[in-house]
Amino acid sequence: MRDLIWLIPLFPLLAFCAIVAFGRRLPGAGSYVAVAGIGASALVSIGLFLEMLGGGPPAQLSLRWMILGEWPLDLGFRVDQLSALMLLVVTVVGSMIFVYSIGYMHGDPRFPRFFAYLSLFAASMLLLVLADNLLLLYAGWELVGLCSYLLIGFYFERPSAARASMKAFITTRVGDFFMFLGILLIFLHLGTFQFEEIFARVREGALSGATLGGVPLLTLVAVLLFGGAVGKSAQVPLHTWLPDAMEGPTPVSALIHAATMVAAGVYMVARTYTLFFESGGQTALHVVAYVGGVTALMAATIAVVQDDIKRVLAYSTISQLGLMMLGLGMLGYTAGMFHLMTHAFFKALLFLGAGSVIHAVHTNSIKEMGGLARVMPSTYWTFLIGALALAGVPPFAGFWSKDEILLETFHHSPVLFAMAALTSFLTAFYMFRVVFYTFGGTLRKHDAHPHESPPVMTRPLWVLAFFAVFVGLVGAPAFGAPIKHFIEFEGIKHVPFSAGLALLSTGIAGAGIFLAALVYHWKVIPASGLRRAAGPLYALVEGKYFFDEVYAVAVVRPTLWVAGSLRKFDIYVVDGIVNLAGVAGLRVARLYRVFDLYVVDGVVNLVGWMAKAMGGVLRYVQTGRVENYLLAIALGVIVLAAAGLLR
């Protein structure tokens, strides 16, 4: 298996090429090919994962690309425990979503294109995960960004979708710019992109003394790299693109904007964790933790007031990504990655469930749904499992991983612990608000005729529900918490499991669910009363903390103004110079034209005129009358003969 790692991104790439080339002529209009591609990758990934479970060194495959000056550039794949886990998550969750998409996208006019994009995304994501150097990782990073752009704008007929795709692309580019700067700084100072070499040099203290503009270089590099993660993983303040990205098809939201691509930021931080860990005073880690904590709380509060089911899940995703960052920042390397894995399963499940619901009632607003538990039992039960997992109810997957993060935070920062706990409470509350609105009560949209989705959609739901229930047990202390031995960062000591904290976390989740039930199920407390009680806070949350508006004033308008000014500069100065050159050229050309007209043409005409004049004279000899010619011949003969005689 270790020699086959290059096959993992190749299968989806081949599927992409095949679908692009043959499209509808392929079996299942390309969908079966795409599923086969990701499925083959999943098989190889599972095999690799099982092999990595037994320990042993990382699988490595490297190729010399070129030599830049004195620095060789190597491109290669590397599978260690971290990337093996990530590969497993990407390919297994991806396979389920691919299968689900066959049903969800059925009848779409651009059906093969959708699967082509999905396959390209899978290949890019796997490239990102497998990369053993920053350069290849960055390539995969941009490729998944491109796929995200293409898939958010999949329904490009809708202006909102087109704008959302551009917003996502440009917003993430801001983060990517910082990340690129970080990569360049590393290459500038260390002369290599290889992770292993970078980490070894950093551990030796290669960058510890250096500063750049008064900032310790290593911290600067780490924070710049984190900038990329902020963009990709939708952390404050670059989180605004993710809710808008819900304009894409729901399987895309599940795969890219919940399970894999947005988690790439977390994965990248974990991958380059050494840089953060070694930064002076662990400043970079604190930045990560605070950004994550603020994001988690802020997104959770917004999620409470959203009515669009996919937007609730989108803010929830932002919030959970913030929690992962918080975990990583609080030295919970294992906790962050563990939560990434469990979150991928249950959030993909929730998105696919939401897609199933939207498929049935043709609306995104939870206020128009209701009473779907009876007509869509499979969707209801799997969605409920996902919601319980997200809320953090034991023994579902989310409980174990979130508990880990809370544990780490509790040990390092009380303030952040309070934020994480509040986030947990809000998570449980808004998740069950969605559940009660969607599945409880009666249907409020009267022209809808909901029905259960076809098996091709519900079976992936059940598979993911299985994972959402059981995957968390790898972190359960009763089973020895194998995840802690599988994913670990040397130099960090695991915080021991605390039963009291687990109880507290369960209590928080239960309280959230109970409050949601009081408000939305039993309706003991009216929702409007809550709204009034919150007052200005409600307005702030309802307005999503006015990030979009602030950006519009602070970034978009000045950018447009600068662009407009540059346009004027272009029109009047650049174009002016160009036009001036053109006019000057024209004048010179006119001079040449005169010369041509009177000198060159004059000579040519003179030759022609001379030929014509001579011809005009000589033409009179050519009378066209035989007698004249004959006379001339006769006279000529006579003259010649006479001359011969007289000689």
Next chain:
Amino acid sequence: MELGLAHFLTTSALLFCLGLYALLTRRNAVAILMGIELMLNAANINLVAFNRYVAPAALNGQIFALVVITLAACEAGVGLALVISAYRRLRTIRVDEINVLKW
């Protein structure tokens, strides 16, 4: 004065010059053809006369004269056909009016 080669040659030369004169001055294509016939006859007289006086043992001169007569008949036939064709197309047989090929 004994009748000799020179007499015949003189007659033939005069006949030839008359033919040439017809060629140079006539406007009618048929008249020009007649001039050509005169010139051919002058040549025939020469051939037969040379045969008689210079090489009487051989008959080549007379044979050539016969060939020339034959070819003259061909020439007259083709020439007159041309005249008819030209007349049909251009309604004239005057050579100074037949100048369609002139630029």
Next chain:
Amino acid sequence: MGELAAFIILSVVTLVSAVVVVTSGNIVRSALSLVPCFLGIAGLFVLLQAEFVAGIQVLIYAGGITVLILFVIMLTEGGTGMRFRQVNEQVPLGVLASAALAVLLVVTLVGTRWPQGSGSLPGNTAAAIGSAFLTNMVLVFEITSLVLLVALVGAIVIARRER
């Protein structure tokens, strides 16, 4: 002396009728004048002991070609042609050229010493010519006949009325 007299008479007949041919304003008269001219030439052939050639001359020229010319005149001009001027504007130059050529030729051939051949012609020239055409001169004979055929076809093709 008899021969000389006959020659003079025949030459005069030939040349006078030839003058009529080339100068007459009446094209039909020109054509008809060809007949005595050709007959005179036939007589000259007889004087030169070429009786067969003379016969052919009478048959083809005086008979065939003259009649053909008359036919063409009738088909084209449709008459005597007196309505038109028959000569062009180069008469003076033509006279000059012809006269000059005549003087030149006569002076030349009178001033030349002609070689005198020995031997005599065969008595029956027709038989000799016939056997020569089928032996030594057979190639000439065949090619001539071929030319005759081509001219025949060509004349028909050219003179045919086009559809």
